[in-house]
Amino acid sequence: MKNTVVTLQKQKDEHDKITMVTAYDYTTAKIMDESGVNTILVGDSLGMVMLGYEDTLSVTMEDMIHHTAAVTRGAKNAFVVADMPFMSYQTSVYDAVVNAGHLMKEGRANAVKLEGGVEFAPHIKAIAQASIPVVAHLGLTPQSVNAFGGFKVQGKDIEAAQKLIEDAKAVEEAGACMVVLECVPAKLAKKITEMLKVPTIGIGAGADCDGQVLVYQDLLAMYGDFRPKFVKVFANVGDAMREGMAAYIKETKEGTFPSAEHCFKIDDSVIEKLY
Ligand SMILES: Nc1nc(=O)c2c([nH]1)NC[C@@H]1CN(c3ccc(C(=O)N[C@@H](CCC(=O)O)C(=O)O)cc3)CN21
Ligand SMILES: CC(C)C(=O)C(=O)O
Numbered sequence: 488m489k490n491t492v493v494t495l496q497k498q499k500d501e502h503d504k505i506t507m508v509t510a511y512d513y514t515t516a517k518i519m520d521e522s523g524v525n526t527i528l529v530g531d532s533l534g535m536v537m538l539g540y541e542d543t544l545s546v547t548m549e550d551m552i553h554h555t556a557a558v559t560r561g562a563k564n565a566f567v568v569a570d571m572p573f574m575s576y577q578t579s580v581y582d583a584v585v586n587a588g589h590l591m592k593e594g595r596a597n598a599v600k601l602e603g604g605v606e607f608a609p610h611i612k613a614i615a616q617a618s619i620p621v622v623a624h625l626g627l628t629p630q631s632v633n634a635f636g637g638f639k640v641q642g643k644d645i646e647a648a649q650k651l652i653e654d655a656k657a658v659e660e661a662g663a664c665m666v667v668l669e670c671v672p673a674k675l676a677k678k679i680t681e682m683l684k685v686p687t688i689g690i691g692a693g694a695d696c697d698g699q700v701l702v703y704q705d706l707l708a709m710y711g712d713f714r715p716k717f718v719k720v721f722a723n724v725g726d727a728m729r730e731g732m733a734a735y736i737k738e739t740k741e742g743t744f745p746s747a748e749h750c751f752k753i754d755d756s757v758i759e760k761l762y
């Protein structure tokens with residue numbers, strides 16, 4: 488059965504952890520969905536892991552729609568959240584609603600996610616009023632990398648911690664159905680999780696969030712040696728791919744692949760006539 492905002496809220500209320508992973512294409516989304524993950528995020532991290540940019544800033548609405556549509560075709564049960572890319576909502580409340588609409592209408596996303604707190608409460612409110620579920624993203628918001636001066640843990644001093652709490656309250660009040668907390672001290676994320684009615688999803692925000700999210704290339708060791716503190720490798724798919732490729736190349740060079748079982752047959756009489 489398809490997960491919904493209602494089933495995800497129920498998971499928080501019943502202390503059943505919400506699992507979220509990224510996916511950017513049909514094949515991967517289908518594997519993730521079949522694994523039983525509750526929600527899939529089509530993150531703007533696709534700019535980095537799929538397109539090779541050094542940050543998420545160059546990702547376009549076209550990129551997001553294209554990848555979201557592929558993911559939603561593969562996700563039967565998982566609730567699919569699509570990131571709103573840089574400059575698709577910061578420019579105005581109007582742009583926010585129009586672009587959220589594209590992600591739902593053409594991408595078939597179940598919800599959209601945007602980075603920012605109290606400053607973006609009007610945007611969240613307007614999107615939610617259009618019946619588009621909105622997820623808020625607080626803490627290390629990668630679209631602010633140039634303003635932050637790098638990818639750094641947020642909310643460490645008292646002012647920053649209070650601002651994060653105010654942001655969390657404001658986005659919930661505006662109608663956010665979930666809140667992603669990225670690179671936030673675990674004890675602060677716990678406080679925010681207890682304070683909010685809606686679920687929190689942590690990435691580098693400790694075990695007391697209502698759920699967890701990771702970029703799949705990180706948890707499967709496929710994205711080079713990118714290992715921020717919050718990443719745990721659960722399976723080494725990167726090495727499995729390298730080993731598989733090495734075997735394919737070796738057997739092809741040797742001529743042992745393809746063997747008879749991988750070849751199509753023709754009657755010898757036909758071949759004799761050709762000669
Ligand atoms: N592959 C991938 N995984 C991600 O988690 C991810 C992306 N890409 N792209 C978008 C953002 C960028 N993210 C990042 C990128 C770098 C750090 C990082 O280098 N963190 C360090 C420093 C923390 C500090 O001490 O301030 C760390 O060790 O965690 C964290 C989050 C998270 N997101
Ligand atoms: C890291 C997660 C939360 C994200 O926003 C992304 O993958 O783009």
Ligand SMILES: [Mg+2]
Binds near residue numbers: 530532570629
């Ligand atoms: Mg993102």
